Amino acid sequence: MGTPGVTQPVRVLPDMAAAGRVLSEDQFLCSICLDVFTDPVSTPCGHNFCKSCISQHWDNKENYQCPMCKEHFYTKPQLKINTLISEMVAHFRHQAQHEPNIYSSDQQAAKPGEVPCDICTEPKLKALKSCLVCLTSYCQTHLEPHLTVSALKRHQLIHPVENLEDRMCRKHDKPLELFCKTDHTCICLFCPVVDHKNHDFVSLRDEYEEQKAELKKTEAEIQQMIQERRLKIQEIQQSVELSKNAADRKTAEGVEVFTTLMDYVQRSLDKFKEKIQEKQRTTEKQAEDFITELEQEICELEKRSTEVEQLSGSEDHHDFVQRFTCVKAAPSMKTWTKVSVRPPSYEGTVERAVSELEDKLTEDMKKVVEAELKRVQQYEVDLTLDPDTAYPTLILSNDRKQVHHGDVKKNLPDKPQRFSLCPCILAKESFSSGRFYFEVQVKGKTDWDLGVARESIMRKGKITLNPQNGYWTIWLRNGNEYKADDSPSVRLSLKSSPQKVGVFVDYEEGLVSFYDVDSSVLIYSFTGCCFNDKLLPYFYPGSKNSAPLIITPVDTE
Structure with missing residues (x-):
């Protein structure tokens, strides 16, 4: 039963305005509790209320006033149950419970997983809206008062949800209307007084x-x-x-x-x-x-x-x-003693044929490499040597394109990026994707190393050149010993000594290739490399002569 002055969940019955009926649920609603009459009574002014509703409304009051027309009564009216209205309400309830066509044809019973109407008796229809004030879910028919009654229009309707009791504060039994920013939780109007005192809170809206x-x-x-x-x-x-x-x-x-x-x-x-x-x-x-x-x-x-x-x-x-x-007289005959048929010699026939084939393959291979070299030369990058990485005996040109070994060890700051024991140097530019190519003149050198290295390589103390340590390089020693620093190292047989070496890197492909530029010969390729770091070109100019390593521009002619 409702309390005077407090809005309670509305309980309305399905539409009774079907064909053949003259009464509707609006005629049987108490204006105090907004529910169907229970023990209806009539005031002297002619308005009807639930007996308990009007009695509670007048309790502890000196002036008795009709809630509907505001007429004053000097003495508290003696109220008796209006038997006619009571019988009509009973008949109305009976029809609502037993007639099969009381629901509008476009409404459907709630399916598993759908929110049912809290007002409907079985079968419960699918809820259309939930009211955050009444904490009740309504089908289309039972939602009607919230769309027509002025007091109910102010209620907040949302898409139907279950467990509306979770919208109430468990401690104060009040709606959760505020949000505590300090505790990131929903609270009611009473929570800030004690539990969330001095917290930062705003309205839930x-x-x-x-x-x-x-x-x-x-x-x-x-x-x-x-x-x-x-x-x-x-x-x-x-x-x-x-x-x-x-x-x-x-x-x-x-x-x-x-x-x-x-x-x-x-x-x-x-x-x-x-x-x-x-x-x-x-x-x-x-x-x-x-x-x-x-x-x-x-x-x-x-x-x-x-x-x-x-x-x-x-x-x-x-x-x-x-x-x-x-x-x-003996006939004139040839002397056959020294005459014989000698089988031909086939020695060297296969070797000569294979040699001719090899020459042809070498010629064709050179054409293939020339075409490949022209393709990779399109990825030329402009490099300069990084003095901050140079070992102190190395001497750089002013344009930082040349480097050679000197006899005097300079007093340079021991920066983290500087090599401390090996007389080598890195380029200033680094690469972490794509393809790049550069050429280095090695003419006149008897010792040199060339290639690329990870940025994260160890630069202090002795270094070992191999892919496991982050180096992909080839080198020359004693003027005629060529090797690739693979794992294990690979001795290289070159027909001629390169005067200019081209280095090509395809980062995503994991490829590092070295070319004899002048002869258009592929010297060696590291394949299946895994970089996972920035790469920097690596140079070791050797210490046995003063001829420099020179970074040269690509000659495309």
Whole structure:
């Protein structure tokens, strides 16, 4: 039962204005509790109320006034239950509970997971709104008073939610209408007096507006992040497409090169086989000629043998003597003692064929490397040497493009980036992505190291050049010993001493390649490298001569 002057949850019945009815729930509402009459009574002025509602309203009051028309009564009216209205209310309740079509056709029963109307009897309809003042959820029909009654229009309606009792302060049993910024929690109007004294608090609505503004900002940031990631996806897809196009081009180039090489190898093989067969044919022809000549002589000798045999059997002295001289004379024949067929020599035939093939492959390889070198030279970067990293005996040119070893160790500040034991130096520029290329003149040098190194390498004390320690380098010692500082190190066999070395790095591909620029020869490549740090070009000018290492611009002509 409601308390006078305090708004209580409204309990209204479903719409009774269906066809054939003349009464509606509005005619049976107490204007004090806003609920259907319970024990209805009538005042002298003709207005109806619940008996308990009007009685409590007049308790402890000297003046008795009608809550509806404000008429004053000098004495407290004696109230009796209005039996007619009571019977009508009872009939109204009976119809509301038993007639099947009391709900409007567009409303649906609440499904599992949906908020049901707190007023409906079974079946409970799906709630349309929840009231934060009444702490009650209403279907469309039971929500009607909140949309039409002036006092209820001021209530705050929200989308239906469950557990509305969580919106009440458990300690003071009051609505949570404030927000404590100090404790980041919702509180009621009584909480600031004790539990949240001297705390910073605002109304829940103000905090809602503030957080909603922040949420909009967050949403904007999220949308921006989404957009950035979509752009990144496009970028990656474009990179994949570019990579595919590059792969297709490179595959086509490779197929062309290898097809040409295979054709050349096949021609070389055919030529090699033809040479062998030609020698064999020559030998066979010589043998055939000798055999033919020998067979002709055998035939001649057999003829002479027949004549001798005939003469031997003759008893005519005159005839024998006459023919003896002719028969006795030996026929003119070749001396075959020193005649022989020598098998041809095939020694060196395979080696010469392979050498010719190697020369051809070297020639074609040079063309491939020339094309590759021109491609990587497009990634040329302008480098300068960093004096803050230089070992104190090194001497730099004014433009910081040249470095050589000196005999005097200068007194320089021992900066963290300076090498303390090894006479080497790094470039000023660093790289953490993409591709870059630079060339260094090594002409006249008998000792040098070149390559790239991680920015995080140890620079104090003795250093060991290998990828595990963050170095990808090649070097020359004693003027003719070349090695790549891989794990393990690799001895390099070069046909000629490079005068200018090109260094190319593809950071994402994990590739470091070294070229003999003048000869267009690939010296060595580190592949499958994992950098994970900035890379800086690395130089060691050696200490056995004063010829400098010189960073030179790329000659594209």
